[in-house]
Amino acid sequence: MRNTIEVRGLRKRYGRTVAVDDLSFRVEPGQVTGFIGPNGAGKSTTMRVILDLDAPNEGTALVGGRRYRTLRTPLREVGALLDAGAIHPGRRARDHLLWLAYSNSLPRRRVDEVLDLVGLASVARRRAGKYSLGMRQRLGIAAALLGDPPILMFDEPVNGLDPEGVVWIRGLLRGLAGEGRAVLVSSHLMSELEDTADHLVVVGRGRLIADTTVSDLLASASDGRILVRTAQPADATTLLTNAGGTVHASDGTLAVTGLPADGVITLLTRHGVPVSEVAQARASLEQAYLALTRHAVEFGAALEPNVGHSGASTVEEA
Amino acid sequence: MRQLLRAELAKLASLRGTVWCLSLGFILMVLLSAWVVSSSKFYGDLPKPADTFSFVHRPMSGDGSVVARVTTQDDSHPWAKAGVIVKESLSSGSRYAALMLTPGHGVRLEADFTTDIAGSAGGAPRWLRLTRSGGSITGYESTDGTTWSQVGTVTLDALPWTVEVGLFVSSPLDFEYVQGGGAQGIGIIPTTGRAVFDHVNVEPTDSSTGWTYLKVVPTPTPGQPQMRPGPGGMTEVDGSFTVTGEGDIAWYGIPSFFRPDARDIVSDSLQGVHIGLLAMIVLGVLAAAAEYKTGMIRATLAAYPRRGPVLAAKALVVAGVAFVVGLPASTAAFLVAQPILRDRGVRPPAYPYRSLIEVDVLRAVVGTAAALALLAVFALAIGMLLRRSSRALPLVIAVVMVPQIVGPLLSLDADKWLTRLTPTAGLAIQETTERFDTAIDPWAGLGVLAAYTALALTIALWSLRHRDA
Numbered sequence: 001m002r003n004t005i006e007v008r009g010l011r012k013r014y015g016r017t018v019a020v021d022d023l024s025f026r027v028e029p030g031q032v033t034g035f036i037g038p039n040g041a042g043k044s045t046t047m048r049v050i051l052d053l054d055a056p057n058e059g060t061a062l063v064g065g066r067r068y069r070t071l072r073t074p075l076r077e078v079g080a081l082l083d084a085g086a087i088h089p090g091r092r093a094r095d096h097l098l099w100l101a102y103s104n105s106l107p108r109r110r111v112d113e114v115l116d117l118v119g120l121a122s123v124a125r126r127r128a129g130k131y132s133l134g135m136r137q138r139l140g141i142a143a144a145l146l147g148d149p150p151i152l153m154f155d156e157p158v159n160g161l162d163p164e165g166v167v168w169i170r171g172l173l174r175g176l177a178g179e180g181r182a183v184l185v186s187s188h189l190m191s192e193l194e195d196t197a198d199h200l201v202v203v204g205r206g207r208l209i210a211d212t213t214v215s216d217l218l219a220s221a222s223d224g225r226i227l228v229r230t231a232q233p234a235d236a237t238t239l240l241t242n243a244g245g246t247v248h249a250s251d252g253t254l255a256v257t258g259l260p261a262d263g264v265i266t267l268l269t270r271h272g273v274p275v276s277e278v279a280q281a282r283a284s285l286e287q288a289y290l291a292l293t294r295h296a297v298e299f300g301a302a303l304e305p306n307v308g309h310s311g312a313s314t315v316e317e318a
Numbered sequence: 319m320r321q322l323l324r325a326e327l328a329k330l331a332s333l334r335g336t337v338w339c340l341s342l343g344f345i346l347m348v349l350l351s352a353w354v355v356s357s358s359k360f361y362g363d364l365p366k367p368a369d370t371f372s373f374v375h376r377p378m379s380g381d382g383s384v385v386a387r388v389t390t391q392d393d394s395h396p397w398a399k400a401g402v403i404v405k406e407s408l409s410s411g412s413r414y415a416a417l418m419l420t421p422g423h424g425v426r427l428e429a430d431f432t433t434d435i436a437g438s439a440g441g442a443p444r445w446l447r448l449t450r451s452g453g454s455i456t457g458y459e460s461t462d463g464t465t466w467s468q469v470g471t472v473t474l475d476a477l478p479w480t481v482e483v484g485l486f487v488s489s490p491l492d493f494e495y496v497q498g499g500g501a502q503g504i505g506i507i508p509t510t511g512r513a514v515f516d517h518v519n520v521e522p523t524d525s526s527t528g529w530t531y532l533k534v535v536p537t538p539t540p541g542q543p544q545m546r547p548g549p550g551g552m553t554e555v556d557g558s559f560t561v562t563g564e565g566d567i568a569w570y571g572i573p574s575f576f577r578p579d580a581r582d583i584v585s586d587s588l589q590g591v592h593i594g595l596l597a598m599i600v601l602g603v604l605a606a607a608a609e610y611k612t613g614m615i616r617a618t619l620a621a622y623p624r625r626g627p628v629l630a631a632k633a634l635v636v637a638g639v640a641f642v643v644g645l646p647a648s649t650a651a652f653l654v655a656q657p658i659l660r661d662r663g664v665r666p667p668a669y670p671y672r673s674l675i676e677v678d679v680l681r682a683v684v685g686t687a688a689a690l691a692l693l694a695v696f697a698l699a700i701g702m703l704l705r706r707s708s709r710a711l712p713l714v715i716a717v718v719m720v721p722q723i724v725g726p727l728l729s730l731d732a733d734k735w736l737t738r739l740t741p742t743a744g745l746a747i748q749e750t751t752e753r754f755d756t757a758i759d760p761w762a763g764l765g766v767l768a769a770y771t772a773l774a775l776t777i778a779l780w781s782l783r784h785r786d787a
Binding site: 054085086090096 | 613
């Protein structure tokens with residue numbers, strides 16, 4: 001109960017736009033939960049509702065079993081990075097963290113600790129307006145970590161980070177989960193979370209599309225194809241088709257379904273067809289995700305050709 | 319709550335804009351106050367004593383007394399005067415001592431345009447007696463002519479052997495204030511007093527002269543407009559004198575003396591508040607709107623999700639900062655203005671020197687800071703409500719400034735009501751003198767501003783609780 005985020009039956013409308021529609025999921029401690037969906041899918045809205053910034057029309061969102069608004073020192077319970085740009089440009093980075101620390105009775109040394117942790121110690125006295133997007137992300141992450149909370153939420157934390165920063169944040173997220181914290185990370189790109197997330201909550205158009213583990217999602221997207229590269233594609237196709245397989249050819253590569261991999265090798269070798277490569281086709285998480293969300297994206301574009309995406313992204317930023 | 323106050327204070331203090339806004343506000347507030355008192359032509363020259371009245375007189379040599387009963391007195395003005403007088407000579411401005419009845423202020427013993435001693439609160443019919451003994455003149459009053467009580471004694475040094483004594487009647491001017499189209503005017507309305515005297519007696523009796531009527535008026539000053547001699551006269555029937563007259567015998571020190579255009583030099587010294595309040599409005603609006611503009615409000619509410627304390631902390635910090643900057647600013651403005659006024663000849667008796675330790679001055683100076691603090695919180699609440707400085711700033715400035723710009727274009731009554739009903743009423747706390755254009759009591763005015771602030775805060779809290787951040 002303590003280190004969880006629990007969203008139940010959440011529904012949120014902005015005017016006539018339904019941003020979140022009957023969304024339920026749980027974020028468990030000790031793992032990184034990826035919150036994936038195209039732009040405008042309702043990820044940021046959900047996070048705002050979790051923080052009690054926006055009031056849902058229906059449903060509840062609980063952190064550690066409680067409503068966020070009832071927390072006395074919320075930064076010690078939940079750390080959140082919502083919008084890295086939401087810093088007054090005239091305020092020094094360190095001052096930004098200082099007032100946050102004061103508000104939750106956190107010691108001042110904690111400010112310097114998190115600045116060190118995110119690698120901003122040397123530029124802590126610079127005004128936030130002079131920061132690059134990547135530095136602001138790091139500052140936002142520092143703010144989230146300030147209260148050493150057991151629950152963490154990051155909305156698109158990879159945005160604007162350089163490759164080194166991307167590697168760093170992956171390590172950070174894994175490390176936080178490894179310490180037993182519940183970590184919710186949103187992204188609209190599956191590739192960003194591929195190697196990081198243990199659990200995935202996939203949303204599109206405000207609805208839950210999948211609530212699954214990474215390995216289950218991969219398995220469901222795999223269809224047992226075997227890729228064969230050969231110098232004699234015509235002969236191979238005849239042999240494999242006769243053996244009961246289905247073959248699709250493209251660019252000198254044959255995609256075979258209906259036959260096991262070792263069967264394919266034995267068959268072709270026995271008939272003297274030269275094989276340069278045989279591989280199990282592995283659907284990437286990206287492909288699985290695209291397949292899942294394609295409907296949601298197309299649905300949106302078809303229904304609201306004029307406002308579709310831009311309208312949805314306005315909601316994201318609102 | 320304490321950590322929240324600390325956080326909000328740290329937020330405000332960590333922005334250069336806050337420091338700039340407050341420093342600039344402070345400096346301009348003092349400078350504008352100094353400029354107003356050094357450039358305005360409000361104060362005029364020191365007026366001459368008023369000495370216009372109807373005089374029924376006869377000479378009296380050496381020690382003696384004059385006695386009369388005032389049987390009736392018309393209520394032409396609270397400060398109409400009817401009584402007995404001992405005067406150095408018949409010329410206007412000469413020295414005197416007089417004992418009189420007034421319709422509004424009882425029995426008074428007055429002398430030399432500066433001394434005023436209150437007797438009983440009663441009116442006509444009443445016996446009055448002035449007794450001269452050398453330079454001392456003592457006034458007595460009585461309801462029956464036999465039992466006398468002393469009102470007081472005044473000393474007129476080097477009074478001539480022979481003086482003029484007798485009955486006098488005066489009734490001062492009423493004033494009518496008109497305003498409109500940005501201009502103010504003061505209309506003068508003469509009032510005519512009338513009183514009936516009997517048992518008129520002078521001792522020692524000198525039968526060689528009788529009673530003479532004279533309308534005492536000031537000698538015309540060349541180039542100055544001369545007031546038309548108003549009505550006045552005397553009739554005597556069987557020792558009963560009916561005297562009518564207008565004017566007054568008074569100057570600074572005599573409460574009936576009244577300058578309709580007298581300034582309130584304390585509030586004049588604090589006029590820089592108009593710049594100061596702009597700075598505080600900017601402070602208040604930006605403390606709220608900047609959070610919405612940058613998205614900081616979400617960090618604020620995430621760090622402290624309970625809305626009531628968030629708004630309370632913001633209001634307290636903004637109020638505290640505005641007060642802490644406003645108090646030295648208004649104190650400095652007052653202290654800078656006083657020597658400037660002195661150098662310009664704005665001094666006693668027309669304008670007594672004012673000091674910070676006087677209660678009403680303290681109220682004005684500290685109250686100015688309090689009004690600035692309330693206004694800053696009002697601006698904060700509107701900023702929280704409208705969320706954008708581009709909307710909140712013009713609105714708050716309009717609410718505060720429009721009544722001050724539009725007011726003088728309206729009639730005096732409409733102007734007063736406009737002041738009473740808008741947050742501008744709070745500036746009444748600066749006033750220490752009741753004037754014709756005084757709209758509202760100082761504390762009540764501050765109360766109006768406080769009520770607006772409380773209302774705005776309440777609506778802002780409702781909005782903060784029920785609207786998405």
